[in-house]
Amino acid sequence: MAVIYELIKECKQSGARLGRVHTPHGIIETPTFMPVGTQATVKTMSPEELKNMDAQIILSNTYHLFLRPGHDIVKRAGGLHKFMNWDRPILTDSGGFQVFSLSEMRKITEEGVQFRSHLNGDKLFLSPEKAMEIQNALGSDIMMAFDECPPYPAEYDYVKKSLERTTRWAERCLNSHARPHDQALFAIVQGGMHKDLRIQSATDLTSMDFPGYAIGGLSVGEPKHLMYDVLDHTVPILPANKPRYLMGVGSPDALIEGSIRGIDMFDCVLPTRIARNGTTMTSQGRLVIRNAKFTDDFGPLDPECSCYTCQNYSRAYIRHLLKADETFGIRLTTYHNLHFLLELMRNVRQAIMEDRLLDFRDSFFTSYGLHDNDKGF
Numbered sequence: 001m002a003v004i005y006e007l008i009k010e011c012k013q014s015g016a017r018l019g020r021v022h023t024p025h026g027i028i029e030t031p032t033f034m035p036v037g038t039q040a041t042v043k044t045m046s047p048e049e050l051k052n053m054d055a056q057i058i059l060s061n062t063y064h065l066f067l068r069p070g071h072d073i074v075k076r077a078g079g080l081h082k083f084m085n086w087d088r089p090i091l092t093d094s095g096g097f098q099v100f101s102l103s104e105m106r107k108i109t110e111e112g113v114q115f116r117s118h119l120n121g122d123k124l125f126l127s128p129e130k131a132m133e134i135q136n137a138l139g140s141d142i143m144m145a146f147d148e149c150p151p152y153p154a155e156y157d158y159v160k161k162s163l164e165r166t167t168r169w170a171e172r173c174l175n176s177h178a179r180p181h182d183q184a185l186f187a188i189v190q191g192g193m194h195k196d197l198r199i200q201s202a203t204d205l206t207s208m209d210f211p212g213y214a215i216g217g218l219s220v221g222e223p224k225h226l227m228y229d230v231l232d233h234t235v236p237i238l239p240a241n242k243p244r245y246l247m248g249v250g251s252p253d254a255l256i257e258g259s260i261r262g263i264d265m266f267d268c269v270l271p272t273r274i275a276r277n278g279t280t281m282t283s284q285g286r287l288v289i290r291n292a293k294f295t296d297d298f299g300p301l302d303p304e305c306s307c308y309t310c311q312n313y314s315r316a317y318i319r320h321l322l323k324a325d326e327t328f329g330i331r332l333t334t335y336h337n338l339h340f341l342l343e344l345m346r347n348v349r350q351a352i353m354e355d356r357l358l359d360f361r362d363s364f365f366t367s368y369g370l371h372d373n374d375k376g377f
């Protein structure tokens with residue numbers, strides 16, 4: 001099997017698990033956060049910088065690489081690792097989420113999804129088999145089954161029909177996957193916010209014995225307590241000896257709450273996206289560095305942060321760069337935000353090791369300025 005999960009220990013206080021995911025391109029220590037490299041690059045960061053902040057795995061998007069430059073080009077370059085000069089693990093999504101969120105004129109049938117490219121309007125088709133062909137060409141360590149992510153809110157009957165089709169698509173993915181020896185295919189549990197549908201999806205998919213399982217269709221606009229409810233009744237159905245991945249979640253509170261509920265892997269564009277707007281995550285909460293009050297603040301973004309940005313540059317300088325539209329400013333905020341979440345996950349892993357993740361959550365929430373409402377309790 002291409003990917004093997006090794007459980008190191010469970011936190012006696014919270015039930016969270018500390019583990020390792022072994023892949024063909026190295027080991028991922030979990031729980032982990034995966035920076036998103038949509039177009040085969042984590043926006044503004046070089047692979048060397050990602051290594052310096054100790055990113056263990058990154059995610060890239062099948063939909064975008066299928067449209068441009070085309071998976072055939074990436075394959076001829078020697079695969080995605082070689083194409084982008086990243087020799088650590090890569091996870092690729094299935095393209096499903098982008099087809100449903102970005103493209104126009106979608107038509108879903110049992111066979112697949114017909115859509116128009118958001119770049120040039122070309123008529124294109126994605127199916128479970130095509131999503132496997134593309135990801136096999138990209139050569140990611142972990143690839144995702146083609147799924148439909150229903151919007152929130154959605155009618156019960158639609159969500160049920162959709163998840164049953166996603167399960168049939170998952171089986172077709174399994175059957176057409178050409179490289180199971182060196183690429184691990186994860187299935188995606190759907191079912192909206194409905195407990196019985198989540199249980200149905202998780203039960204049907206786990207009977208097919210995938211090397212890992214993702215929980216999709218969350219963080220799509222629902223209140224956080226609903227997301228945590230779904231995790232509470234979905235995670236226990238997933239096999240303990242396989243990695244569990246919560247898709248599209250990357251706010252600090254949700255990373256901690258997800259870890260407490262037994263999630264091993266997370267990804268989100270949040271840290272890189274807000275960095276480009278000049279918003280940073282710090283040990284004292286969110287900080288909008290464009291604000292006028294930082295004009296002559298010569299301290300670091302976050303006094304408690306050990307990252308390259310905070311060791312070398314001031315709030316006043318970063319604010320100046322952003323106001324002047326200098327790309328270096330975006331690089332500095334991006335570096336800091338990614339480092340902040342990677343460091344948060346290092347602290348989460350340490351807290352699991354020492355059986356004190358609930359205590360860590362409470363002290364983090366207090367200093368970050370989160371209240372009970374945000375926690376979803």
Ligand SMILES: [Zn+2]
Nearest residue numbers: 305307310336
């Ligand atoms: Zn920093």
